[in-house]
Amino acid sequence: MEDSNKPVVHLISKPEKMLKTVYTACRTCYSADSPMNIYESTDDEEKMLKLINRVISSGHYSTIEHIQISFAISNVSRACTHQLVRHRHMSFSQKSQRYVKEKGQFDYLIPPTIERDENLKQKFIDFMGKISEVYNEFTEAGIPAEDARAVLPNACATSMVASLNLREMIHLANLRLCTRAQYEIRTLVRMMCEELIKEEEWLRPYLVPKCESLGFCDEDKSCGRKPQLATLQNT
Numbered sequence: 267m268e269d270s271n272k273p274v275v276h277l278i279s280k281p282e283k284m285l286k287t288v289y290t291a292c293r294t295c296y297s298a299d300s301p302m303n304i305y306e307s308t309d310d311e312e313k314m315l316k317l318i319n320r321v322i323s324s325g326h327y328s329t330i331e332h333i334q335i336s337f338a339i340s341n342v343s344r345a346c347t348h349q350l351v352r353h354r355h356m357s358f359s360q361k362s363q364r365y366v367k368e369k370g371q372f373d374y375l376i377p378p379t380i381e382r383d384e385n386l387k388q389k390f391i392d393f394m395g396k397i398s399e400v401y402n403e404f405t406e407a408g409i410p411a412e413d414a415r416a417v418l419p420n421a422c423a424t425s426m427v428a429s430l431n432l433r434e435m436i437h438l439a440n441l442r443l444c445t446r447a448q449y450e451i452r453t454l455v456r457m458m459c460e461e462l463i464k465e466e467e468w469l470r471p472y473l474v475p476k477c478e479s480l481g482f483c484d485e486d487k488s489c490g491r492k493p494q495l496a497t498l499q500n501t
């Protein structure tokens with residue numbers, strides 16, 4: 267059963283031959299052979315992965331920009347999607363609060379820190395109820411949804427189709443899987459990564475928090491998973 271307080275994430279589109287496409291892009295840079303011959307070659311997975319890893323580690327990221335991936339995302343808060351849309355190389359189509367009028371009690375997400383305290387949780391639910399009453403009063407009085415939405419909270423549930431290329435996917439994972447990222451976007455991005463890894467296992471080593479690829483933590487406040495940069499510089 268789906269957790270009503272967790273994002274719902276589905277991978278809806280990706281290239282069928284993702285590994286082969288990335289390999290072809292990488293190999294084309296260093297080969298006299300044509301891209302099509304490389305694409306149709308029978309090179310084994312180990313050879314392809316070795317080259318891809320070398321090219322990505324050297325920072326030749328254009329090779330992974332050929333891969334476009336789309337996710338269907340729902341049951342996330344507006345606070346969460348507001349953070350996601352800061353990623354400028356992503357494309358979004360989000361449920362509109364102008365064209366889709368809320369009816370009855372709008373859906374919302376309760377942050378786990380509030381949910382685990384019964385008293386605070388009840389206050390939160392009551393407050394959402396009050397907001398809903400005011401919103402409905404406004405829309406019933408003829409205020410357009412695009413203005414009535416001004417009273418809706420960050421907790422309001424939303425849905426979107428989000429697309430990005432593989433370079434941005436790795437960047438997104440590096441930033442948002444870090445424990446310094448807020449819990450909801452961290453959960454969402456982890457689920458996006460898991461969906462993709464289910465189909466493309468070879469991506470697992472790349473879809474990691476940035477400290478895993480850097481080898482150190484560059485944040486001021488560290489979770490301790492890796493040594494902090496400042497500590498390394500002082501040794």
Ligand SMILES: Cc1cc2nc3c(=O)[nH]c(=O)nc-3n(C[C@H](O)[C@H](O)[C@H](O)COP(=O)(O)OP(=O)(O)OC[C@H]3O[C@@H](n4cnc5c(N)ncnc54)[C@H](O)[C@@H]3O)c2cc1C
Nearest residue numbers: 349352353354355356434437438441442444445446447448
């Ligand atoms: C833990 C955490 C805390 C945060 N806190 C805040 C906060 O308090 N306030 C706040 O406003 N934001 C905050 N952010 C958002 C953050 O500042 C970025 O806007 C967001 O993470 C997108 O990252 P990005 O710019 O690297 O990625 P993208 O927009 O996805 O871009 C990817 C990369 O493309 C390049 N790029 C994109 N656009 C440009 C450009 N115009 N010029 C040059 N290079 C470009 C950069 O190399 C960039 O890293 C936070 C993010 C995190 C992860």
